[in-house]
Amino acid sequence: MSGRFLLKTLFVALAFLPLAAPAAAQDELNDGPKSLVISYRASAEHRVAFRRYLATNLAPRLRAMKAKGQIADFRIFYSWYRQPAVWDGLVILRFPTFAAVSGWNALERSEPGGLDAPGLALADPVASYSSDLAWSRNPDDLKDGEVYYVIPYEYRNEGEYRDYVKGYVLPQFDGWIETGALRGYEIYMNRYGTGSPWDSLFIQHYRGLAAFGKRQQITASVRDKLRNDPVWKAWSDKKAGIRSESENSIAELIAH
Secondary structure, three states, X not given: OOHHHHHHHHHHHHHOOOOOOOHHHHHHOOOOOOEEXXXXXXXOXXXXXXHHHHHHHHHHHHHHHHHOOOOOEEEEEEEOOOOOOOOOEEEEEEOOOOOXXXXXXXXXXXXXXXXXXXXXXXXXXXXXXXXXXXXXXXXXXXXXXXXEEEEEEEEOOHHHHHHHHXXXXXXXXXXXXXXXXXXXXXXXXXXXXXXXOOOEEEEEEEOOHHHHHOHHHHHHHHHHHHOOOHHHHHHHHHHHHOEEEOOOEEEEEEEO
8 A cells, every 4th residue: 555545545534533622622521511501482372471480480599599509690581572493581500510400400300491380381491401601701790671682503513613713703792892882792502512403502792772773783893803814804704614503582681
């Protein structure tokens, strides 16, 4: 077998190896996921009542769990509108340790998705995703009643996607914060993601309705500046082959 043939074979084999995840990503995976993202669907008939239930029933119970150290934090979002493929309510639980997740798992045996009997009469807990809060800025600067834009993505390769977020996404988000339109953001990675409905979940916190109304204008302005950065431009040119985006949500934070 010739040396040229061996070299060609090696190149072909390497081409099909998965991209290595960055060191920071490997560190993140040394422990179990400490965030749980739960989505709920209510019928049109029960949508108003379920929103009220989340704010007046579930939120106090989650605050009590936080006071006992059973959870580190939580957020409850409610979508502005009823959409075909989007949740009505979204709850994100953050645990102090991975071991603390077992307490929630025990609760799930009698209250799926944390819903007691009155809650289950109003909505279904559609799915729960074990996740990592991989990137954030001002994650605890939460404001009830303000605008949150939630975007789910699927990617083809985790290591490549993490590099893409650092090189393309974060410079934009930081630029939007500098304009004053965005208060902060959180990006969750589905630890056991295998595609639909999402591998990563972006939550952007807008300063208010007026700022959100200028989203397209501000996005274009920040991107115009970033195009002078060759690294950012390179990621921009190939982003379509790295990830795909599904239906977005505009939501309000109703409790935290």
